[in-house]
Amino acid sequence: MKNVEKYSRAYFVPPQTSVRWIEKDYIDKAPTWCSVDLRDGNQSLIVPMSLEEKLEFFQFLVNKVGFKEVEIGFPAASDTEYEFCRALIEQDLIPDDVTIQVLTQSRPHIIEKTFAALKGAKNAIVHLYNSTSVAQREQVFKKSKKEIIDIAVSGAKMLQEYSEKAPNPYFFEYSPESFTGTETEFALEICNAVLDVWKPTKEKKVIINLPVTVSHSMPHVYANQVEYMCNHLSYRDNIIVSLHPHNDRGCAVADAEMGLIAGADRVEGTLFGNGERTGNVDIVTLALNMYSQGVDPQLNFENLPEVIELYEKVTGMKVYDRQPYSGALVFAAFSGSHQDAIAKGMQWHEEKGCKTWTVPYLPIDPKDVGREYETDVIRINSQSGKGGIGYILEQKYGYRLPAKMREDFGYTVKGISDHQHKELSPHEVHQIFKEQYLNFFTPIDVTEVHFIQKNGIYAVVTAKVGDEVKEFTSNGNGRLDAVANALKNNLNMDFSLLTYEEHALERGTNSRAVAYVSVSCGKKVSWGAGVHDDIMTASVNALVSAINRAGLCLVDKTS
Numbered sequence: 434m435k436n437v438e439k440y441s442r443a444y445f446v447p448p449q450t451s452v453r454w455i456e457k458d459y460i461d462k463a464p465t466w467c468s469v470d471l472r473d474g475n476q477s478l479i480v481p482m483s484l485e486e487k488l489e490f491f492q493f494l495v496n497k498v499g500f501k502e503v504e505i506g507f508p509a510a511s512d513t514e515y516e517f518c519r520a521l522i523e524q525d526l527i528p529d530d531v532t533i534q535v536l537t538q539s540r541p542h543i544i545e546k547t548f549a550a551l552k553g554a555k556n557a558i559v560h561l562y563n564s565t566s567v568a569q570r571e572q573v574f575k576k577s578k579k580e581i582i583d584i585a586v587s588g589a590k591m592l593q594e595y596s597e598k599a600p601n602p603y604f605f606e607y608s609p610e611s612f613t614g615t616e617t618e619f620a621l622e623i624c625n626a627v628l629d630v631w632k633p634t635k636e637k638k639v640i641i642n643l644p645v646t647v648s649h650s651m652p653h654v655y656a657n658q659v660e661y662m663c664n665h666l667s668y669r670d671n672i673i674v675s676l677h678p679h680n681d682r683g684c685a686v687a688d689a690e691m692g693l694i695a696g697a698d699r700v701e702g703t704l705f706g707n708g709e710r711t712g713n714v715d716i717v718t719l720a721l722n723m724y725s726q727g728v729d730p731q732l733n734f735e736n737l738p739e740v741i742e743l744y745e746k747v748t749g750m751k752v753y754d755r756q757p758y759s760g761a762l763v764f765a766a767f768s769g770s771h772q773d774a775i776a777k778g779m780q781w782h783e784e785k786g787c788k789t790w791t792v793p794y795l796p797i798d799p800k801d802v803g804r805e806y807e808t809d810v811i812r813i814n815s816q817s818g819k820g821g822i823g824y825i826l827e828q829k830y831g832y833r834l835p836a837k838m839r840e841d842f843g844y845t846v847k848g849i850s851d852h853q854h855k856e857l858s859p860h861e862v863h864q865i866f867k868e869q870y871l872n873f874f875t876p877i878d879v880t881e882v883h884f885i886q887k888n889g890i891y892a893v894v895t896a897k898v899g900d901e902v903k904e905f906t907s908n909g910n911g912r913l914d915a916v917a918n919a920l921k922n923n924l925n926m927d928f929s930l931l932t933y934e935e936h937a938l939e940r941g942t943n944s945r946a947v948a949y950v951s952v953s954c955g956k957k958v959s960w961g962a963g964v965h966d967d968i969m970t971a972s973v974n975a976l977v978s979a980i981n982r983a984g985l986c987l988v989d990k991t992s
């Protein structure tokens with residue numbers, strides 16, 4: 434890349450690092466979650482949500498997903514934002530245990546309008562921010578550090594004054610916006626200056642939010658910055674340290690997780706990582722990462738397809754096929770070895786009655802987030818193998834094919850998928866089985882069989898061969914053997930009966946039986962299956978299918 438000299442490391446390492454966080458290897462409890470879908474998420478959409486869409490999304494976030502804090506917008510920024518805030522309050526749509534959060538700049542008329550928008554709200558957080566980064570100070574505001582602190586302090590004072598006049602005391606949040614582009618000591622200085630105005634108490638805690646407004650560093654650098662802030666902020670016991678990572682370097686989830694183990698208490702993010710540029714941190718991923726390690730995230734993603742449907746409808750965005758936990762393909766296994774391992778893992782868990790999930794290739798049980806094994810996990814294409822194809826037939830349609838037959842059927846299905854250049858649905862796999870293996874009655878169709886006990890077993894077989902109806906008899910070691918001999922001897926065929934297996938196809942009293950038979954002729958092995966209410970008829974059907982599929986009977990020669 435020829436322009437590499439253009440860039441340098443634009444982040445700041447705190448003056449001291451203790452890296453205590455490195456000793457923690459997982460997050461042991463859910464943080465306080467704050468959805469910023471309706472603010473950060475909305476302001477980054479090509480077409481922002483309408484009032485109706487925002488109302489529907491808000492209700493979904495609090496009633497279905499279970500968010501207790503939702504940043505609903507920037508009421509002073511536009512009429513729609515203002516009206517949305519008023520609609521929530523006036524239509525009494527905010528549950529008592531839910532706190533709405535609104536964003537404001539440190540300017541008198543904006544703060545005034547923000548408080549007007551909140552009139553009547555039971556629980557609210559007023560979120561004050563100003564940009565503190567070197568780039569913004571120099572290029573945008575052209576102000577000194579002291580002047581930047583003055584902006585924050587004067588805003589903090591105004592919030593204090595307006596809040597005292599309001600009927601309900603509101604909570605406060607302060608963000609040194611573009612924290613990751615700010616000298617960490619300066620971010621600390623400005624936060625402490627704001628805290629000295631608000632003087633947080635146990636009853637009235639203050640949120641200090643440390644946004645990765647733009648991501649500049651690796652996640653451990655952010656963790657060091659967060660830990661430094663946690664160690665040096667005044668009133669730490671009465672402060673909720675909050676994270677707000679954006680995903681410019683693809684590290685928003687890692688930033689949030691490392692920030693949490695470095696001491697933060699709260700995370701602001703969005704569903705599926707919607708938000709400015711590369712988006713905010715994906716709360717679904719964060720929550721399910723915790724869940725997959727046995728920690729209840731305190732949010733409900735048990736029906737992710739429903740969450741995705743609503744999200745795509747109101748935002749007009751699409752959830753990417755490989756988005757962690759949510760994407761259409763994230764549980765899918767096409768390749769034979771993966772399918773085989775999953776099928777065996779599932780069987781092992783079922784047989785052992787295993788309580789802890791350890792199935793290979795599946796970090797969580799897809800059923801826990803509303804996905805299906807048959808349609809979402811084992812997917813059939815030309816890469817697939819006998820394990821997965823057999824699994825589909827067994828789980829969805831009840832056929833437990835003998836191992837060698839699975840292999841044979843696997844090749845048939847793969848061949849078709851390869852030839853057609855497409856994925857095959859479970860229904861299509863079942864159709865192939867029915868058309869090519871099951872009750873396959875051309876050119877030979879055995880229409881009737883009687884057995885006579887006379888020096889062993891005699892079979893009297895009525896068969897339609899091509900257009901002719903014939904009757905044959907022969908004896909054998911068993912019933913199926915007798916039928917095989919009758920066909921073999923009278924139709925000039927040479928084959929041996931190799932395999933015979935059967936099982937009930939459905940549970941219960943009216944169960945049908947399925948039989949599987951293989952015959953060999955020289956080196957060639959042919960498989961057939963038969964289904965019937967009567968097990969003997971199912972077996973004969975399987976035998977006839979195997980013979981027909983092998984092409985052993987030449988109608989011209991025998992007619």
Ligand SMILES: [Zn+2]
Pocket residue numbers: 473644646677679708709713
């Ligand atoms: Zn943001």
